[in-house]
Amino acid sequence: MTKQDIQFDQAGKLRHFLTIEGLPRQTIIDILDNAENFCTVGARTVKKVPLLRGYTIVNLFFEPSTRTRTTFELAAKRLSADVLNININTSSTSKGESLLDMLRNLEAMHCDMFVVRHNQSGAAHFIAEHVAPHISVINAGDGSHAHPTQGMLDVFTIRKHKPDFTQLRVAIVGDIKHSRVARSEIHALNILGVPEIRAVGPHTLIPREAASLGVHVFHDMREGIKDVDVIMMLRLQRERMQGAMLPSEAEYFMQYGLTREKLALAKPDAIVMHPGPINRGVEIESVVADGPQSVILEQVTNGIAVRMAIMSMVLGRKQEA
Amino acid sequence: MTKQDIQFDQAGKLRHFLTIEGLPRQTIIDILDNAENFCTVGARTVKKVPLLRGYTIVNLFFEPSTRTRTTFELAAKRLSADVLNININTSSTSKGESLLDMLRNLEAMHCDMFVVRHNQSGAAHFIAEHVAPHISVINAGDGSHAHPTQGMLDVFTIRKHKPDFTQLRVAIVGDIKHSRVARSEIHALNILGVPEIRAVGPHTLIPREAASLGVHVFHDMREGIKDVDVIMMLRLQRERMQGAMLPSEAEYFMQYGLTREKLALAKPDAIVMHPGPINRGVEIESVVADGPQSVILEQVTNGIAVRMAIMSMVLGRKQEA
Amino acid sequence: MTKQDIQFDQAGKLRHFLTIEGLPRQTIIDILDNAENFCTVGARTVKKVPLLRGYTIVNLFFEPSTRTRTTFELAAKRLSADVLNININTSSTSKGESLLDMLRNLEAMHCDMFVVRHNQSGAAHFIAEHVAPHISVINAGDGSHAHPTQGMLDVFTIRKHKPDFTQLRVAIVGDIKHSRVARSEIHALNILGVPEIRAVGPHTLIPREAASLGVHVFHDMREGIKDVDVIMMLRLQRERMQGAMLPSEAEYFMQYGLTREKLALAKPDAIVMHPGPINRGVEIESVVADGPQSVILEQVTNGIAVRMAIMSMVLGRKQEA
Numbered sequence: 027m028t029k030q031d032i033q034f035d036q037a038g039k040l041r042h043f044l045t046i047e048g049l050p051r052q053t054i055i056d057i058l059d060n061a062e063n064f065c066t067v068g069a070r071t072v073k074k075v076p077l078l079r080g081y082t083i084v085n086l087f088f089e090p091s092t093r094t095r096t097t098f099e100l101a102a103k104r105l106s107a108d109v110l111n112i113n114i115n116t117s118s119t120s121k122g123e124s125l126l127d128m129l130r131n132l133e134a135m136h137c138d139m140f141v142v143r144h145n146q147s148g149a150a151h152f153i154a155e156h157v158a159p160h161i162s163v164i165n166a167g168d169g170s171h172a173h174p175t176q177g178m179l180d181v182f183t184i185r186k187h188k189p190d191f192t193q194l195r196v197a198i199v200g201d202i203k204h205s206r207v208a209r210s211e212i213h214a215l216n217i218l219g220v221p222e223i224r225a226v227g228p229h230t231l232i233p234r235e236a237a238s239l240g241v242h243v244f245h246d247m248r249e250g251i252k253d254v255d256v257i258m259m260l261r262l263q264r265e266r267m268q269g270a271m272l273p274s275e276a277e278y279f280m281q282y283g284l285t286r287e288k289l290a291l292a293k294p295d296a297i298v299m300h301p302g303p304i305n306r307g308v309e310i311e312s313v314v315a316d317g318p319q320s321v322i323l324e325q326v327t328n329g330i331a332v333r334m335a336i337m338s339m340v341l342g343r344k345q346e347a
Numbered sequence: 348m349t350k351q352d353i354q355f356d357q358a359g360k361l362r363h364f365l366t367i368e369g370l371p372r373q374t375i376i377d378i379l380d381n382a383e384n385f386c387t388v389g390a391r392t393v394k395k396v397p398l399l400r401g402y403t404i405v406n407l408f409f410e411p412s413t414r415t416r417t418t419f420e421l422a423a424k425r426l427s428a429d430v431l432n433i434n435i436n437t438s439s440t441s442k443g444e445s446l447l448d449m450l451r452n453l454e455a456m457h458c459d460m461f462v463v464r465h466n467q468s469g470a471a472h473f474i475a476e477h478v479a480p481h482i483s484v485i486n487a488g489d490g491s492h493a494h495p496t497q498g499m500l501d502v503f504t505i506r507k508h509k510p511d512f513t514q515l516r517v518a519i520v521g522d523i524k525h526s527r528v529a530r531s532e533i534h535a536l537n538i539l540g541v542p543e544i545r546a547v548g549p550h551t552l553i554p555r556e557a558a559s560l561g562v563h564v565f566h567d568m569r570e571g572i573k574d575v576d577v578i579m580m581l582r583l584q585r586e587r588m589q590g591a592m593l594p595s596e597a598e599y600f601m602q603y604g605l606t607r608e609k610l611a612l613a614k615p616d617a618i619v620m621h622p623g624p625i626n627r628g629v630e631i632e633s634v635v636a637d638g639p640q641s642v643i644l645e646q647v648t649n650g651i652a653v654r655m656a657i658m659s660m661v662l663g664r665k666q667e668a
Numbered sequence: 669m670t671k672q673d674i675q676f677d678q679a680g681k682l683r684h685f686l687t688i689e690g691l692p693r694q695t696i697i698d699i700l701d702n703a704e705n706f707c708t709v710g711a712r713t714v715k716k717v718p719l720l721r722g723y724t725i726v727n728l729f730f731e732p733s734t735r736t737r738t739t740f741e742l743a744a745k746r747l748s749a750d751v752l753n754i755n756i757n758t759s760s761t762s763k764g765e766s767l768l769d770m771l772r773n774l775e776a777m778h779c780d781m782f783v784v785r786h787n788q789s790g791a792a793h794f795i796a797e798h799v800a801p802h803i804s805v806i807n808a809g810d811g812s813h814a815h816p817t818q819g820m821l822d823v824f825t826i827r828k829h830k831p832d833f834t835q836l837r838v839a840i841v842g843d844i845k846h847s848r849v850a851r852s853e854i855h856a857l858n859i860l861g862v863p864e865i866r867a868v869g870p871h872t873l874i875p876r877e878a879a880s881l882g883v884h885v886f887h888d889m890r891e892g893i894k895d896v897d898v899i900m901m902l903r904l905q906r907e908r909m910q911g912a913m914l915p916s917e918a919e920y921f922m923q924y925g926l927t928r929e930k931l932a933l934a935k936p937d938a939i940v941m942h943p944g945p946i947n948r949g950v951e952i953e954s955v956v957a958d959g960p961q962s963v964i965l966e967q968v969t970n971g972i973a974v975r976m977a978i979m980s981m982v983l984g985r986k987q988e989a
Contacts, residue, residue, distance in 0.1 A: 068457040071665065072401030074429075080714030082742065092433060093452070100403065100456055103429045108716075108745045112734060127945060131735070134968035135742055136710040303448060326455035344713065389778040392986065393722030395750075413754060414773070421724065421777055424750045624769060647776035 032154055039343040042154045043336050044165045045172040046213040054217055058182050060335035061328070067104060068330055077338045078105035082137045085111045086153075087166075088144040093303065094166055097326075098141045101333035110137070126156055133158045138341055140164070147171035147206075162340040164333075170204045176301055177210025179332040180258065181218060183325050187297050188255055191218040197251045197292075198241075199226040199282060200260030200309055203233045207301045208260055212239050226250030227282060230272070247282050254292045259284055259300045262309050275308050285311045289319065297321045353475055360664040363475045364657050365486045366493040367534040375538055379503050381656035382649070388425060389651055398659045399428035402459045406432045407474075408487075409465040414624065415487055418647075419462045422654035431458070447477055454479045459662055461485070468492035468527075483661040485654075491525045496657060497622055498531025500650040501579065502539060504642055507649070508618050509576055512539040518572045518613075519562075520547040520603060521581030521630055524554045528622045529581055533560050547571030548603060551593070568603050575613045580605055580621045583630050596629050606632045610640065618642045674796055681985040684796045685978050686807045687814040688855040696859055700824050702977035703970070709746060710972055719980045720747035724779045727753045728795075729808075730786040735945065736808055739968075740783045743975035752779070768798055775800045780983055782806070789813035789848075804982040812846045817978060818943055819852025821971040822900065823860060825963055828970070829939050830897055833860040839893045839934075840883075841868040841924060842902030842951055845875045849943045850902055854881050868892030869924060872914070889924050896934045901926055901942045904951050917950050927953045931961065939963045 033049070035041040040053060067073055083102040085095050090113060102109045114128075132140070139162045142150040147169030154163040167173040181191075188194055196215055202208040202225050215223050216239075225232055225241040236243050244250030251257055262278065272278055284298065298310075298320045306312045315322060354370070356362040361374060388394055404423040406416050411434060423430045435449075453461070460483045463471040468490030475484040488494040502512075509515055517536055523529045523546050536544050537560075546553055546562040557564050565571030572578055583599065593599055605619065619631075619641045627633045636643060675691070677683040682695060709715055725744040727737050732755065744751045756770075774782070781804045784792040789811030796805040809815040823833075830836055838857055844850045844867050857865050858881075867874055867883040878885050886892030893899055904920065914920055926940065940952075940962045948954045957964060 070401070073403065073457055074401040080712070080716040080746075082715065082745075096431060096433070096453075097456065099431065100429075100458075103403075104401075108742075110738060110741065112738070124945070127948075130965055131944065131968050132738075134965040135739065135972055136715055136969065137742075302452065303445070306448075323451055323455040326452050327457065330456055391722070394724065394778055395722040417752060417754070417774075418777065420752065421750075421779075424724075425722075623773065624766070627769075644772055644776040647773050648778065651777055 032151070035343065037343075040340055041343065042163045042165075043174055043340060044150050044154055044163065046174045046177050046210050046217065047172070049213075049217060051217050051219075054178070054181070054214060057178055057332065057335050057339065058185060060339060061178075061182050061331045064331035064334040064338075065328070067334070068327065073104050074106055075104065076106045078102070078107035078341055081105075081107040081139070081341055082135075083107045083109050083139045083141065083337070084132055084137050085109065085166075086114065086132075086140045086142050087112070088114045088142070088149065089167070091143055091167070094143060097329050098164075098166060098333055101330050101337060104330070105334055105338055107138075107337075125153075129153060129157055133161055138162065139337065141166050142168070144168050160344070164336065164340070167206055170206050170209075172210050173206040173301075174210045175329070175333055175336060176207050177214045178336070179325055179329040180207075180211050180299060180301070181214045182328050182332050183299065183321055184256055184297070186324070186328070187321065191215070191220050194220045194256060195222040195224070195254045196220055196256040196258065197224040197226050197244075197254040198258045198260065199247065199250065199284065201231040201263055202227055202236070202260065203231045204263050205260050208258075209239075211258060212241060216240050224250050224254065228272070247288060248291055251284075251288060251296075252291045255296055257284065257289070257292055257296055257298050259298065259304075259310050261301060261303065262305055279308055283307070283309055283311060284314050286314055286317070289314055295319075299325060302326065353472070356664065358664075361661055362664065363471075363484045363486075364495055364661060365471050365475055365484065367495045367498050367531050367538065368493070370534075370538060372538050372540075375499070375502070375535060378499055378653065378656050378660065379506060381660060382499075382503050382652045385652035385655040385659075386649070388655070389648060394425050395427055396425065397427045399423070399426035399662055402426075402428040402662055403457065404428045404430050404460045404462065404658070405453055405458050406430065406487075407435065407453075407461045407463050408433070409435045409463070409470065410488070412464055412488070415464060418650050419485075419487060419654055422651050422658060425651070426655055426659055428459075428658075446474075450474060450478055454482055459483065460658065462487050464488050466490055481665070485657065485661070488527055491527050491530075493531050494527040494622075495531045496650070496654055497528050498535045499657070500646055500653040501528075501532050501620060501622070502535045503649050503653050504620065504646050505577055505618070507645070508642065512536070512541050515541045515577060516543040516545070516575045517541055517577040517579065518545040518547050518565075518575040519579045519581065520568065520571065520605065522552045522584055523548055523557070523581065524552045525584050526581050529579075530560075532579060533562060537561050545571050545575065549593070568609060569612055572605075572609060572617075573612045576617055578605060578610070578613055578617055578619050580619065580625075580631050582622060582624065583626055600629055604628070604630055604632060605635050607635055607638070610635055616640075620646060623647065674793070677985065679985075682982055683985065684792075684805045684807075685816055685982060686792050686796055686805065688816045688819050688852050688859065689814070691855075691859060693859050693861075696820070696823070696856060699820055699974065699977050699981065700827060702981060703820075703824055703973045706973035706976040706980075707970070709976070710969065715746050716748060717746065718748045720744070720749040720983055723747075723749040723781070723983055724777075725749045725751050725781045725783065725979070726774055726779050727751065727783045727808075728756065728774075728785070729754070730756045730784070730791065731809070733785055733809070736785060739971050740806075740808060740975055743972050743979060746972070747976055747980055749780075749979075767795075771795060771799055775803055780804065781979065783808050785809050787811055802986070806978065806982070809848055812848050812851075814852050815848040815943075816852045817971070817975055818849050819856045820978070821967055821974040822849075822853050822941060822943070823856045824970050824974050825941065825967050826898055826939070828966070829963065833857070833862050836862045836898060837864040837866070837896045838862055838898040838900065839866040839868050839886075839896045840900045840902065841889060841892065841926065843873045843905055844869055844878070844902065845873045846905050847902050850900075851881075853900060854883060858882050866892050866896065870914070889930060890933055893926075893930060893938075894933045897938055899926065899931070899934055899938055899940050901940065901946075901952050903943060903945065904947055921950055925949070925951055925953060926956050928955055928959070931956055937961075941967060944968065
């Protein structure tokens, strides 16, 4: 069984959501279409649907993240699920065995879904490989590997503005090497048929395998964003950086910060994206982050709808069965 | 736009609840009347009404307070709202810009209300000035400025026992200088037409602007509580005190602690109030705190009803619109 | 009034659940029968019943325990109650008076139930003695005294496999001296008429009063588990052990660890139980913990049903009244 296959149950329905890599194009389209319906829920006064009433969703966070936990908690509550927040100090569960015992216990309590955040790549896969058949696992970010719900909300946001993926030129700018967000975005864009994906950043922050991911590498930002339809800025993960990979924040901003002046090189109707939280004045100028081409806050809104869509699809499959 | 005006929307309806200062008398009466209805909810077996089902209320606590957070969380849950608790370490969000980005994100997630607690005066106002039009802000205590829901529950409790505010003599005793509770109480009592409000405490704990607040200052407690109808004791905020403002707890109790002996100087049917948590033996004698004239626990009960009233009024205005 | 009596209200109905000691056999049977009904709730897609809608249940944890808190939170949510989690640092509430003030406040907020966890024996009793008449208290573990919901889920699990308690031989193995679980188990088994209860462990870990509890003491494990129907392993509470009570983990495992080889001495259909979390390779061999005779995960599942039964019984008594 390959890593991708584990995401589907024996009837071929989506059971886990661990990575975008290897997903069929139709699955991605189904999630996007489904998320459209949930967009209207968030805008209503009563932002709640009873789809997952009586289900128990566990936020299993081995890496603290108020922001990401909040989006999953809101999505689950608006689907009427019960939510348990469990924060685990990885230092105390470093033994694989006790992690498995914890999973066995939560399964025995008839929990239905684990939303997993972990600083080690592969953690969500590992958990998905070991859970009982009635459990679904959602990867809420594992190490520098994948952050697939972020990747989905990004392509959802692009589709709202640029419906034909096969006509797009997309630039991803910044610390691609350490970014699970970038990896998930690249997979989604590739599967949806985007003909030109560019990775823009300094040598030290572009992974060696970039070419094999089907992206074009640019070290000069002005060249990299010339005539693109979409600019996806990445957060400069200062905590991930070790030692002398970068000269200084000021110089980084000079070279790779998105300014109005650089933005003028992209297409006039290009949209500007960022997974947040933004470092104003480091990777993006405030006037651009808050400007008319920015869709950064739309991404946040869409994130709830996309997560509701994925949660209801993987758990809803049992109701249909 | 003055600070008071921000609390009302363009249709003249209450949108935020930041301070009692400057509120029209009728608004205060409306809240009190509304809270009467919610009093019955708390006493029922099923303590829940569906008024705010599908709304998302965020407790945004920049200053930890289990007690206050609990009252708001209970009020929101009994209105059937979804509640998110977010505790923010102020040291990590000291930059105003990142606070605003956090607000923008919560707005984009279609949250409806921020209940804000902050150790800096003006924080709730600042947030209210910067939130999107669909958001309401409740001030759950900002620095030494205001704690308006506490002020409201205090006058609600007084009205239960002494319905005619225009006949009352009220003494507020203790650390008035550092007390947001005292400020909110004084504004509410003034607006409701209480003819005599007394501020009782040592020179170091009475603010210089006391006279301009319309209160009579007493440094001798026996004189200060003579013939009053209501005694509002304040908590001695030890953590707020710096250096040599007070001699010793024992001496403070001697001079300003409410004892049975001192209480005898007030009217025979005077009520004793305290916002809690009480320091027994420091600002109040246990036998008084637990005695027949104490309404301290009624204040707690009423606090839930008053908060339900305010929450449902500011959010309910959208349903009517 | 004796300690047992406090658990019943004046109409003779179960009001608190503090200890199994002294409970009438019929009360235990009623809880077990009730829990059978809730077993089916957990297995349904919609794992929720509206029995406690509008009730407020407070998890009052003076000792941190994500695991136990989770089981009570799930049980309460599946009964549709509102849940408040309050974690109290005992160092800051060491004064008995401020604990009582906190209780008074939660009562005044119309909370209905306190689920209490405390590292001091007798804490839940103390709280039950001091709460208002409308409050029920559940002991979720107090010091080394009692963990009665654990004891109930254990006998519930036994009954599923061995319905006739009067025919059973049960061995409890390990650190009985410091185990509130063991105490609660022994009381439950005695009341249900189990004719032979064995306490198996080293001299240092068997309490002197073991005989008075009606158990047979064995220091040799092979003798202790010979021909038993049920083996209840205890967790080696390393944090409770002081100094030189035990030689080494390896030697403990040699003498008292449950291995396949030792298990063969029990009856062929003996079941293996453990309250969790298990220390694999310390008190139990993995192959036994995960083997066909292990009912450890069934215990977890049953724990939710038993807690739902107890919660709905003590609070439901008010609806009938």
